[in-house]
Amino acid sequence: MSASSLPQASSYAPAVDHLFDAMLLLCGAVAIGVFAVMFAFCIRYRRGHAADREGGNTRLGVELAWTLVPFALFLGIFGWSIGLWAKLRTPPADSVPVYIVAKQWMWRVQHPDGTREIDTLHVPLGQPVRLVMISQDVVHSFYVPAFRVKQDVLPGRYTELWFTATRAGRFPLFCSEYCGVGHPSMRGSVVAMAPADYARWLHAQSSPGLAARGAELFRRFGCSGCHDPGSGVHAPDLRGLYGAPVPLSDGSVVRADDRYLHDSIVLPRSQVAAGYAPIMPSYQGRIGEEDILALIAYVKSLEVEGGQGHAHP
Ligand code: HEC
Ligand SMILES: [Cu+2]
Structure with a gap:
């Protein structure tokens, strides 16, 4: 059974559907149970009907059963969905x-x-x-x-x-x-x-690679004027930067991931590399997100000769 008639076109579509169906069944069963008991009580304890209204339930086992069984079932759904969620959030290494x-x-x-x-x-x-x-x-x-x-x-x-x-x-x-x-x-x-x-x-x-387009933009936006080795400006060498730890002027250390590179371009004042003056202009509003992605691809492609990590002064 599947609650939807949509095609299942990805590897985890069946797993998501199974979870959805199980939730639908469980919630449906609980709703039917609640309504059945409600109607039964409405009839049994209706006005003028002779029924024992004094006693109430005193058996602990019954109380525990109707509390703990649904609790366990819903915890099971929770565990199931957390497992699936973790899978959906973790891209495989070869993606x-x-x-x-x-x-x-x-x-x-x-x-x-x-x-x-x-x-x-x-x-x-x-x-x-x-x-x-x-x-x-x-x-x-x-x-x-x-x-x-x-x-x-x-x-x-x-x-x-x-x-x-x-x-x-x-x-x-x-x-x-x-x-x-x-x-x-x-x-x-x-x-x-x-x-x-x-x-x-x-x-x-047949387009030039993303990193190649980034290299072109790196020159067009004037980044190379400061960042190329030998530019004469005291700016960090970006070779080998991607993935390396970067000491910042406030004493903390961050990893140069996509987010760091993105923010270095649009908000350079937010995280200034240690040992440098905050002279880099902000490109916020001047470079579109697509071009920023190309620039990041270019920075990622910059390797250090000899395979050494990123060196900060
Ligand atoms: C006026 C010179 C100048 C220009 C132009 C410039 N930068 Fe920078 N950039 C710097 C300086 C100085 C720093 C180090 C201080 C800081 O973190 O702000 C820096 C830091 C960076 C960092 C972080 C490097 C690290 O080691 O943590 C990246 C990434 C970066 N720039 C990329 C770019 C890109 C991409 C462009 C072009 C869109 C650009 N820069 C344009 C001077 C410049
Ligand atoms: Cu939209």
């Missing part, structure tokens, strides 16, 4: 990232190889895909019913979502957070393709 920028009222998609699309997301079957999402304006929500996934997309913060498509086809994508007058039109589709078809599709797009 490929795809970047989503939401804005009124469209979905902009960037693949790591630089391919970009609007309101359509192509994914290969059987490959775990990890979406890294951010909004350029208000709160949106990425919702693909056939995959049983939904995740809020927030301004100023990356949120993630992962799935493995298991069925080829085109599945509707919705924004499920009211985001202004154009909200109903903020829809698109996810196209799941056999790996060979997907490879052919990607190849036909």
Whole structure:
């Protein structure tokens, strides 16, 4: 039995449906039980009917049974959903990232190889895909019913979502957070393709890689004027920065993850690297989220020769 007639097009759609069905059955059974007892009591203790109204239940076993059995059942549902939730929140190590920028009222998609699309997301079957999402304006929500996934997309913060498509086809994508007058039109589709078809599709797009576009932007926005070794400006060398610990001027140490790199670009004053003057201009409102994702991809691609970690003075 399944409560919905939607296709189950992702690896955990059946698991989500089983949980939903179990909750529906359990809550339905409890509702029927409560109503049955209610009607029975209404009839038995109706006005003028001779019934014992003095005694009440004095058997402890009955009290315990009707309290603890439902409690255990609902705790079971809790444990079941926590397990599933943990799975939904933990992308497998071999998942490929795809970047989503939401804005009124469209979905902009960037693949790591630089391919970009609007309101359509192509994914290969059987490959775990990890979406890294951010909004350029208000709160949106990425919702693909056939995959049983939904995740809020927030301004100023990356949120993630992962799935493995298991069925080829085109599945509707919705924004499920009211985001202004154009909200109903903020829809698109996810196209799941056999790996060979997907490879052919990607190849036909032939775009420069995301990191290559980031390198171009790094020059266009003047970042290289300060950050290139030999620029003459006292600014950190970004090679090997990604994933490395960064000492900050307030004495704390943070890890250079996507969020840190994002905030370094739009809010450079919020976390100043130790040993540097806060001279980096804020790019808030000047660089779109898609370009920031490309810049981050570029910074990630910068390796140190000799494989050493990021060095701070
Ligand atoms: C005027 C010179 C200047 C420009 C232009 C500039 N930066 Fe910076 N940047 C700095 C300085 C100085 C720091 C270290 C102080 C701080 O953390 O704010 C820094 C810090 C950073 C950090 C954190 C590095 C670390 O080691 O923690 C990143 C990432 C970064 N910049 C990226 C960029 C990007 C991307 C651009 C272009 C969009 C850019 N910067 C433009 C001077 C600059
Ligand atoms: Cu929206």
